[in-house]
Amino acid sequence: MFTSQPIGFVSSTYKDAREIPKGLGAKHEAEGILRILPEFEPGLTDIEGFSHLIVLWEFDRSQGFELLGTPPSDTRPHGVFATRSPRRPNPIGLTMVELLRRDGCELFVRGVDMLNGTPILDIKPLLSGVAAEKLRRGWLAEAEARRRG
């Protein structure tokens, strides 16, 4: 197994978990910044071509895990793997964000639901699951076009 390391930290207006819209159906429209550490900046090359990103991050203010719990969106308990509870065996959170712009090591995004200072573990491009007219797939779309060319 591996020991996690931050590739950067989230800058958000949320200082306390109670401020974050809760529940699986909650809408997240808040803007924030993914501040990537300078040593990882080459890893961002070409990311600005993608409209949406998957951000993996650490629930760093959560202790331990609970296999059964009652989420904010229900009054009944459910298994942790059927919820987005922070108290997970591996404390990894996942958020899909819209990439508004990049400035060097900083990614300005919409859809943040992380606390300020949250460690970022990984970023991956989102390739489906958003209406086609809103989704840009960067270098992949270009590579496909060249191949058809």
Next chain:
Amino acid sequence: MFTSQPIGFVSSTYKDAREIPKGLGAKHEAEGILRILPEFEPGLTDIEGFSHLIVLWEFDRSQGFELLGTPPSDTRPHGVFATRSPRRPNPIGLTMVELLRRDGCELFVRGVDMLNGTPILDIKPLLSGVAAEKLRRGWLAEAEARRRG
């Protein structure tokens, strides 16, 4: 930060990375089993109500990371965070699968692109990004219906 722990292991027909359809646009229709360890079984409660799951797993046969690399779907290099390369600072893979059925600790799924024996880190319900007529949202849809009452 945290040290990852497996909550289970993937059972798939892929024994070698070369067998797996590659590239960001590759289609993954292979069936497989997510074998969850018995001590985590309570965490699966109510998961069968969801049609699609996000599986986080470890690239356990990948060594180190490379910030710039040329993916199978292109002839040009891109940043690791703009690709699905296995050589990432935190070696976490992500796959969206369709849940076919559950039998105790075993989740039978379609859409596997992991090697046989891959450690599973987390499972989360998928709540959007799939055509509405194909997406089931389990307890959440029920809780919403009760609230509308």
